[in-house]
Amino acid sequence: MVRTRATVRDLRRQNRSVLLTALFLDGPLSRQQLSSTTGLSAATASTITGELLDEGLLVEAGSVESDGGRPRVLLRVNPAFGHVIGVDVGETGIKVELFDLAMTRLSTVDHPLAVVEPVAVCELIAAGVGEVLSAAGVAASSVLGVGVGVPGTVEQGTSAVVHAQTIGWDAVPLEKMLRAAGVEPPLYVENGAKTQGQAEMWFGAGRGTRHAVIALVGSGVGVAVVTGGVVHRGATSNAGEWGHTTIAYGGRRCRCGARGCLEAYAGAEAMLGRYREALRRDVPRLDEQSALEDLLSSRSAVARRVVDESVGYLGAGIANLVNLFNPELIVLGGWAGLALGARKLDEIVAATADHALRHPFGQVRLELGRTGPDAVAVGAATLPVAVLLETGAHHRD
Amino acid sequence: MVRTRATVRDLRRQNRSVLLTALFLDGPLSRQQLSSTTGLSAATASTITGELLDEGLLVEAGSVESDGGRPRVLLRVNPAFGHVIGVDVGETGIKVELFDLAMTRLSTVDHPLAVVEPVAVCELIAAGVGEVLSAAGVAASSVLGVGVGVPGTVEQGTSAVVHAQTIGWDAVPLEKMLRAAGVEPPLYVENGAKTQGQAEMWFGAGRGTRHAVIALVGSGVGVAVVTGGVVHRGATSNAGEWGHTTIAYGGRRCRCGARGCLEAYAGAEAMLGRYREALRRDVPRLDEQSALEDLLSSRSAVARRVVDESVGYLGAGIANLVNLFNPELIVLGGWAGLALGARKLDEIVAATADHALRHPFGQVRLELGRTGPDAVAVGAATLPVAVLLETGAHHRD
DNA sequence: GAGGCTTATTTTTAGGCGCGAACTAACCTC
DNA sequence: GAGGTTAGTTCGCGCCTAAAAATAAGCCTC
Known part of the structure; x- marks a missing residue:
C-alpha cells in the first residue's frame, strides 16, 4: 500500500537511488548496462550518472571494449x-x-x-x-x-x-x-x-535473496528476518526474539524466566549447561567457545546425546521459521551455529524436515553463514x- | 530498499493512489482535507480529484460549512x-x-x-x-x-x-x-x-494499525501477519503456517505428521480430540461448533482441564508471535478463537504474558476479532x- | 442588500523530470 | 581514411507538482 504523496523531486531521488544501489551491489557497470538493468532510458542514466560523477559519488573505473564500437566506460561508487x-x-x-x-x-x-x-x-x-x-x-x-x-x-x-x-x-x-x-x-x-543479518544479506550467503531468515546461534539465539531486502523490525524494533519462543511447552526454565524457550535448548550456553547437568559435574572452566568445541568433538555418549538433542530442538526451531515466514533461504550463523553446522548440517536439515510442512520446506535452502567474526x-x-x-x-x- | 526506476507517470499514479486510498478508508473528505492529510498541494489535490470525478471514480457527497468561508464540498469513492x-x-x-x-x-x-x-x-x-x-x-x-x-x-x-x-x-x-x-x-x-486477516485490518479490530498479527483459530490454526498494511506472503505465499509450528517438542502427533504442533493442542479439532481422549469415550456426534460450545461451557473437571490446557498452549503460541513479530496488535479471530476468547480472554492474556518477553509484550494489545462469519x-x-x-x-x- | 471578510477551489505560471530522437564520440575493419 | 558499430550526450516534448494569483461561495456588518 502506498504511503505518501510524491513530488517531482522524489522521482529524481528514487532514480538516483536505483542507480547508486545497482552500482554499489553489482560492482562497476557501464551507463549502458545501468540503463538496461534499471529500466531507465539511456538519456536519464546518462544525466544522473553525470550528476553523481560531478558530486564525487562515482568515479570511472576503466573501460571495456565492445564489438567494434565505442568502448563502454565503467562506473563505480567512489570508495573515497x-x-x-x-x-x-x-x-x-x-x-x-x-x-x-x-x-x-x-x-x-x-x-x-x-x-x-x-x-x-x-x-x-x-x-x-x-x-x-x-x-x-x-x-x-x-x-x-x-x-x-x-x-x-x-x-x-x-x-x-x-x-x-x-x-x-x-x-x-x-x-x-x-x-x-x-x-x-x-x-x-x-x-x-x-x-x-544485514552483513550476511549484502556480503554473505544472502546475496541476491529477497526472502531470507538469518538464524544466529551464539551463546544465545536470535534471528533476523529479511523481506524484500529489508530487515523486519516490528512495531518497536523488538522483532526476532526467536530464542524466547516456546518450543517445549512446560520444559526447561530459561534465563528469561519462561519455560521451554528455544534458547534453553539450542544456544551454546544451554548446550553446555545441559552437558554439565548430564555429567553431574562442572566441565573445566574454559571460555565458552573452546568448551563448545570440546563438547562437539567429544565422543562420549553423554556428549553425543546432548548434541543430538540440541540438533533436534534447533531443527524444530528452524522449522518454525520455515512455516511462519516461508523464506527462500535460511542462513545458519553465529559462532555456535557455525560450529554446530560445520559438523551436523545434514542432521539439522533432517530435523528441520521432520518439523516443517512439506511445501514450504521444499522451497527453502539451509546454508551456513559466510561472514566472519566481525559480521x-x-x-x-x-x-x-x-x-x-x-x-x-x-x-x- | 527501492526496487525499480520511476517515471513521471508513476508520480501521477502514486498520487492518485494516495488520494483514492484516503477517500476509501477515511470516508468523505473535502479537497481541502485531502490536501492537508496527504501532503499534496491544494492545486494537485484539485486536479487529481477533478480527473477522478470525470472518470466516475468519485462523487460529491454534500458539503460542510466552514467558519464564514466557502463551504467544503465533500468527496467520496463512488459506490456505483x-x-x-x-x-x-x-x-x-x-x-x-x-x-x-x-x-x-x-x-x-x-x-x-x-x-x-x-x-x-x-x-x-x-x-x-x-x-x-x-x-x-x-x-x-x-x-x-x-x-x-x-x-x-x-x-x-x-x-x-x-x-x-x-x-x-x-x-x-x-x-x-x-x-x-x-x-x-x-x-x-x-x-x-x-x-x-485483510478484512480484519480494513474493517475490524485492525483498523489503523500498521503492525498486526491476526490469529485465526478454527478447526485448525493459522495466522496472517500484516506489516505496514500488507499481508506477509513469504517467498511462495506459504507464510503464516502458525498451526504447524512446534510448541511441545516431541509432543502429540499432528495431522501434518509432525509432533508437538500448536494445532495439535489449540484448534477446535485438537481440543475436542483431547477431550474425547480424556473422557475415554466419544462425545455425542454434534457438529464441531456445538461440540466446542458444550466443551467450553461444561463444568466437569475434565472439560475444564482440557480447556485450561488449551488456553496455556494458545497463550504460548501467541507469545511466540509477539516475540518474533513484535506487533502492536494481536487479533484473536476464527470461530473457535472467538468462542474461547469470549470466555477466557484474560486467561489467554495471562498465558501469553507467561511466555512472552516483557518488553514486546508490554507494547502489544490482544483483541478479539470483530468481523463476522463471512470475513x-x-x-x-x-x-x-x-x-x-x-x-x-x-x-x- | 452592498460591501467586506473568510475560506475553498480553480487557474495560471514556473521549474523539474524522464523519454525518444537526433547527434556526437570513440573504437574497429578493410 | 572511409564506412560500420556501439556508447554516450543533447535537445525538445509532454507530463508532473508547487506556488501564486484569481475566482467562487458562503457569512457578517452596517
Missing part, C-alpha cells in the same frame, strides 16, 4: 567519497572498524572490557572512532555515519534507547550518551543480530551506507 | 463505480457475496457441498457469480474483480495454484479452472486466513479493491 564506521558492542568488549564506501576495511580497534558499563562503553567508542580514523589517516569530516550493533533490543525513537538484559542495560539512552561522549557523525544504533561490525557499518543508497545521496531535501 | 465479488471456499461449501465499492453487501449466495471437489466448486462459483449479480440487478460488466479465499496455500504464479491438504486439493490450478468455467472478471485467489468472503472481495487503490485506477499503463 566517504567512510563509514561500524561498532560491535559485545558482552566482553567493543570493536570499532573503519571502512571506505567500497566496504574495504581500513582499520580496526579492539577494546576488551571486563564490565560492559554504558558510560565506559561510550567513552571507549568515542576513543575508538578517533583511533581508527588516525590509524588510517582518514579525516573525521569524511565519515558519513557510525553504526553501532548492540546486544538486546533498540527502541528507535528520536534518539535510540537500548534494552539489553544480558549485559544489564535497562533503557540506556545510548545515542544521547554517545553524542555526549563526543561522537559527531550521524549515529545508527541497531540490534547486533540485525546488523549481522556485527560490518553490518553496523552498512547502516549509514543503506541510508546513503536509499536517499540516493540527494543533496537537497 | 464498480462492484467486487468475494468467494469463500470452505470445507463444507462455498459462499459468494457481491459488494459495491463502498463495500456494502448487495447479495449473497450459499452453496453447501458434501464433497469439495475442484470441478464442482468451480462450476458452483461460476453459477454463484451469476446469481449474486442478477439478484442485485448488477451488470456483469461492472465487476472489477472476483476474490477467492481458499483453505490451504496458494502458489501465485502466472495462474494461481492451490494446495489444500484438508480438502484433498493437491496442486489444483484453480484460476485456470475458474476461467474455463466461465468466470470472466479478473481473479484474485488467496489463502482464506489471509483474506480474513473470508469480505476479505476476498477486498483483493480487487486493494489493486484498484494501489494502482490509483490509472487508465493508461
